[in-house]
Amino acid sequence: MRKILVVNSKGGCGKTTLATNLAVALAARGEDVALADADRQKSSLSWTKRRPKNLVAIESLNWSKENAIGDKGKGLDAIVIDGPGGLRSELAKTLIAEASDIVVPVLASAFDWNATLKFLDDISDIKRVRKGKADIHVVANRINKRSNQVADLEHTLSKKGYPVLCRISDRVLYARHAAAGTAVFDQHDTKDHEVRGQWHPLLQAVDC
Template structure:
């Protein structure tokens, strides 16, 4: 199975929104999908409990207590909602489970130092250095302002990682979080909303 870790050492960057949306997007294509929640708040599993019957199935895994039981299927996807403040041995354990590491980046000068340090620590891990896992940086909660765009360009240049895509800051994501749904569930969100996710989905295929 392909294992995708969504993580940042900085809380409040939208990890759970990315994890749940990606899980639902791949489930909508008919893939076998698991959503592993490694955060003590268990927000992803809470979202999954609210998910209406009749929508594409997503299987939940509770990793919040440190146990990382991995499904034995040869095909499918496991999306791992990593904990905030991730560092040390816990970080190494989760990275060791991952084929791809999605790092949400917010256009905030206050958050940037923590994210930059986290990316540096990731790059030094053995699994990353050996090319066994790829780091994908995604700009999240982006507003339509020139200031945000300039800050994102600066952050991408300093990090050494290109921004794969930009996910806009929209009220629709809060609504979906409350109902256990996502923008890919019927009725699907407008095309311009979905288009922002396509580069990330293609990179994980």
């Protein structure tokens, strides 16, 4: 079973959006998937409660407390974890120690990528990651095509040894899906089709 942790110490980076859409993308391929919420705000749990019953099922797990980790996770193909902020808590360290993939969303602003670089250095020093048992995937999130900072973001992270895997654009449809308990991989209309291709590098990476 794969455990895919979506985490960053910097708030507002779109962690829950990545986690919910990634969970649906895997489930839409026929996998048994759970979405575990380890964040105190429990946004992912709220999303699963809004999710229509006629769509592909996503099991909901409340992992906001350390003693709940692993609860009801048996028999699944994958667990996507909406992680807590930062590395200070034992909960975060436990999740990273068990993860097979660590997805780190970052925004294209100097404030965000400087904080994210510190976070990436911190998680890279954790034993499981250092020994190559967990892969780090950096995702440029909420990207505005008109911004000239995207290239700066990718250059800065790559120079430090953290290449950006893919770019996820800033689109209103993500907010609409969040409110409805849905994801871009639930729908088959033109607008969703345009953005789904941006996720392919990440989906391929977590399949390895």
